[in-house]
Amino acid sequence: FSDPEGDGEPLGEEPKEPKPYPTPEPTDSPIISDPSEPRPKKQKIKIKLRNGKEREIQSMISTSFWSADGKPISSEEFLNNLFGELPKLFKDEEELRKLWSNPLTRKILLENLDAAGFPKDDLLTLQKLVDMEKSDLYDVLEYVFNGDYIAMTREARAKAAEATIFALLNDKQKEFISFVLSKYIETGVDELEQEKLPILLTNKYQSLEDAKEILGDVANISKLFIEFQEHLYKQKAA
Known part of the structure; x- marks a missing residue:
């Protein structure tokens, strides 16, 4: 970023004010959940990739993906397309780690993914699908690239x-x-x-x-x- 005493360029945009959440209407009979009741397990399905290996995604999340040419595609197609694209951007997990661990090269990697038809919003949707919302996008890319990868929060x-x-x-x-x-x-x-x-x-x-x-x-x-x-x-x- 720029030094304010240097070239006078702005250091960054002011963060946008988040949109307020709608206030829920009060109900006469609020539903109180019993904390002792076990939460239902998230239902997952397996998607087979081109190499015959499988990746798991949640089955209950409604999603819509678009191909690079603007056509609607399924989650399976999106995942397969991403699986085919990643080896073009890095040769192995170590190279991905090096690219991701520097904010400058990470930005270029995300721009290259966007140009190939995988915008960040879609990657964030995929993050939900593979049940890694508490992890990093890095973990999502690692998992697609290598199904044996164990994600970290x-x-x-x-x-x-x-x-x-x-x-x-x-x-x-x-x-x-x-x-x-x-x-x-x-x-x-x-x-x-x-x-x-x-x-x-x-x-x-x-x-x-x-x-x-x-x-x-x-x-x-x-x-x-x-x-x-x-x-x-x-x-x-x-």
Whole structure:
């Protein structure tokens, strides 16, 4: 991001105000669920890919996908198309990890997926289908690429990486990265975009000038933000 004392370019767009949720109408007889009752298991179906391997998706979620040429396609077709496209963008899981662990190369990968007919909104829909809403889009791509992959929740990934990340940081840096990780756990990988950094700094320190006084100059803050993500995505499920 840009230094406000440098070229004068804006550091980032102001976050949009979220739309308010509709207030539910009160009912005379509210339904109270019994917490002791077991929740029904999510029903899943298996989709066979071109190589004969299978991937599981939830059967009760209604979705609509579109092909690169604008035609409606089924979840099975979308998954098969994505499975065929991923090897064109990275050769193995290690290359995916390297691309994903840097916000700059991650952005390019997502742009390449979009250009190939797999926009981010569709990938987020797929994330629900494969029951990985608490995980990362990285886990979704890994799972499609390699069905044996075991996904991690964002919280588990962050907690597993904390010791490695914090060993390299001073107390002020630890406090900021802890804040970033909390937002990542809450919201997802969007919080780790380079464009989000000015917003994160302003939310944490009220102003970018205050952030620079605490964390150092722009170059150091940007370096910190990029490098901690490399350690975050080194973590694997036990």
